[in-house]
C-alpha cells in the first residue's frame with residue numbers, strides 16, 4: 001500500500017464511518033492551515049493528507065476499492081492525485097469550518113473560498129392560514145413550495161465525468177474579486193467564484209441534465225403538523241427542507257396565521273365564547289351546553305349568575321404549545337330580554353315584578 005489512510009486518520013482498519021468522521025474532524029481542526037499561521041507549509045501538507053484519507057475512507061465505494069487494491073485513482077489523471085481544494089462535496093465540511101472559524105476568528109472569505117455556504121441563504125419561508133378550530137385541535141396541513149436542490153445527476157457540480165481542470169477564473173482559489181464603483185469609491189469584494197462555484201476546478205463536460213447550472217428546481221409537497229394551541233402570527237422552523245446547495249440544506253420557516261372566527265375569541269390560552277340565556281335560567285340556574293367548534297360541551301349555570309359574568313370551565317381552552325396544560329374555556333353569559341311577550345308571559349312577569357318590588361328588593365337589599 002502506497003499510503004495508509006487508516007494510519008493517517010489514526011483509526012483501525014475496521015473503524016465505523018462515525019469513527020472515521022470523528023477522527024477526521026479532530027485532525028481537520030488541528031491541521032487546518034488557517035489554524036496554523038506560523039506553520040503553514042507543514043499544516044497544509046498534513047491537511048492535504050488527512051483530507052485525502054477522509055475522501056477515500058468516508059466513501060463506501062472508494063473505501064472498498066482501497067481496501068482491496070491499496071489505491072484509489074482520482075479522476076482521469078490519477079497521477080495528479082488529490083487536489084486539496086477539492087472537498088466542497090463533503091457535507092460536513094461546512095460545520096468543521098464553522099468550528100475552525102469560531103476558534104480562530106478567520107475572515108468571511110474562508111468559507112466562500114472552500115465552497116462553504118451560509119445556510120441562511122438556503123432558508124425558505126412560507127405562510128399558512130388556518131382556522132381557529134385548527135389551532136384549537138391541531139392540524140395537518142399540506143403545503144407546496146418550490147425549492148432548488150443540487151442536480152442529482154452531477155451532485156450540483158454542473159459537469160459530468162472526472163475530466164477536470166483548475167478553474168480559469170479563480171486559478172483554483174475558489175474566490176473571485178469583484179470591483180464595485182459607488183460614486184467616487186471603488187470597492188473590491190472577494191466573493192465565491194461564480195465560474196466554479198467555489199470549487200476551484202471545472203469539468204470539461206457540462207451536465208446534460210442541468211446544463212451546467214448544477215441546480216434542479218422541484219416542487220415539494222409536505223404535510224406539516226400544526227401543533228394544537230398555536231396562536232396567530234407564530235413562526236416555526238422545520239430543519240433541513242429548504243434549498244440545497246453543495247450538499248448543504250437550509251430550513252423552512254412557516255408563518256402561521258390563525259383566521260378569526262365569529263363567536264370565538266382567544267385571550268392567551270383561554271377561549272372565550274358567549275351564551276345567550278333567558279332571565280329565568282340565570283335566576284334559577286340551569287344545565288346548559290355550548291358548541292365549541294362543532295362539539296357540544298355541557299356546563300352548569302349557577303343560580304344567581306349575573307349578565308356578562310363568565311363561567312370558567314377549566315382545561316377546555318387552547319393547549320399550551322410550550323410545556324403541558326391547557327387554558328380555560330370562558331362562557332360569557334348574555335341575558336336576553338324578550339322583545340315581545342304573550343299575555344301569559346306578561347302576566348307572570350308582572351306578578352314577578354310585583355313580588356320582587358314589594359316583598360324583596362330586586363337587588364336583594
Ligand SMILES: [Zn+2]
Nearest residue numbers: 167170193196
Ligand atoms: Zn473558480
Ligand SMILES: [Zn+2]
Nearest residue numbers: 151154207210
Ligand atoms: Zn447536473
